[in-house]
Amino acid sequence: xxxxxxxxxxxxxxxxxxxxxxxxxxxxxxxxxxxxxxxxxxxxxxxxxxxxxxxxxxxxxxxxxxxxxxxxxxxxxxxxxxxxxxxxxxxxxxxxxxxxxxxxxxxxxxxxxxxxxxxxxxxxxxxxxxxxxxxxxxxxxxxxxxxxxxxxxxxxxxxxxxxxxxxxxxxxxxxxxxxxxxxxxxxxxxxxxxxxxxxxxxxxxxxxxxxxxxxxxxxxxxxxxxxxxxxxxxxxxxxxxxxxxxxxxxxxxx
Ligand SMILES: [Zn+2]
Numbered sequence: 694x695x696x697x698x699x700x701x702x703x704x705x706x707x708x709x710x711x712x713x714x715x716x717x718x719x720x721x722x723x724x725x726x727x728x729x730x731x732x733x734x735x736x737x738x739x740x741x742x743x744x745x746x747x748x749x750x751x752x753x754x755x756x757x758x759x760x761x762x763x764x765x766x767x768x769x770x771x772x773x774x775x776x777x778x779x780x781x782x783x784x785x786x787x788x789x790x791x792x793x794x795x796x797x798x799x800x801x802x803x804x805x806x807x808x809x810x811x812x813x814x815x816x817x818x819x820x821x822x823x824x825x826x827x828x829x830x831x832x833x834x835x836x837x838x839x840x841x842x843x844x845x846x847x848x849x850x851x852x853x854x855x856x857x858x859x860x861x862x863x864x865x866x867x868x869x870x871x872x873x874x875x876x877x878x879x880x881x882x883x884x885x886x887x888x889x890x891x892x893x894x895x896x897x898x899x900x901x902x903x904x905x906x907x908x909x910x911x912x913x914x915x916x917x918x919x920x921x922x923x924x925x926x927x928x929x930x931x932x933x934x935x936x937x938x939x940x941x942x943x944x945x946x947x
Contacts, residue, residue: 694784695801696791698748711795712751720909723751727796729907730754730819734807734835736761736782738887739825739848741772742896744790750900751796756817758807759783770889808834819843821906823899829879833940836862836869840944844906845869848895852885856925857895858918860932861902867932870940872916877940894919 701711710716712723729752733740736759747755759782763773767782777785787802794800801817803810808831810816822845824835832847839845841864850857862868870877898917905912914929934941 694787695799696787698791698794698796698798698800700751700796715750718910720911721904722908725907726753726904727751728753729821729903730817731756731903732807732816732819732822733757734822734824734831735759735826736771736786736802737767737825737827738770738889738892739850739895739899740823741770741786742889742892743823743825743848743899744786745772745793746896746900747903748790748794748796748798748800751794752798752903753796754799754817754819755787755790755801756819757783757786757800757802758805758810759786759802760804760806760809770887770892807831807838811838821846821903823903824848825895825899829876832869833877836940837944840864840868841946846899846902846906848899850887850891850895854886854888854891855921856919857891858916859895859898859902860917861906861912861915863906863915865946867915867934868938868940868946871935871938872932874935874938874940891921894921 715721715723731752733744736757761782762779763777763782767773772789781804783802783804787800791800822835822839824832824847835845845862847860860872904910914931916930916932918928
């Protein structure tokens, strides 16, 4: 299901363009963002907040992949209403986000896993992929499929909902396997604790990382980890490619 939105235009004489404040930020390129195509893998807590940030900021195209349906326990964290219950997340999220878009955006929900979209040739061409799922199969699938094609931003949160990371894999640089060599084959966590707080925090970082990939906003990290409690220090690191990375080797790149 595809939703097309229209840019919000000034209605009062002398009113600023809707993106006036973005234009005051050094390096911000609204036109580039308006041309950007993003594949969003996962329409849960992370995907909801990331999608909201992107459509508010004026992303050109957003394609959402999720084969899950909305359940009652999703409502305190995810961008769904009671009327969305038991309906496909991808389609309902696309619909809900379309109401808050500020630009001419094309938002499509695919109620299938990204793996199936690739198998069926449904995957649209995109500039950036964002992976906010809870299982390493989908993470490694994306790390592999887009390895030498486009940047992939991974994000995940801790079971105590007090910490999270963002890792940006770019072609030719450190991959998801370089960063997390022990993650392969790890089963998905079943029903861990969760609140909206950490999702909002991670979505802001992901959305910023998207900017850095398509315009001249600075980013001196490819791995960033935050701890809401402050009991551990936040991290921003530039992780180098691991010459021993099996994942890179299998792709002939190490
Ligand atoms: Zn690697």
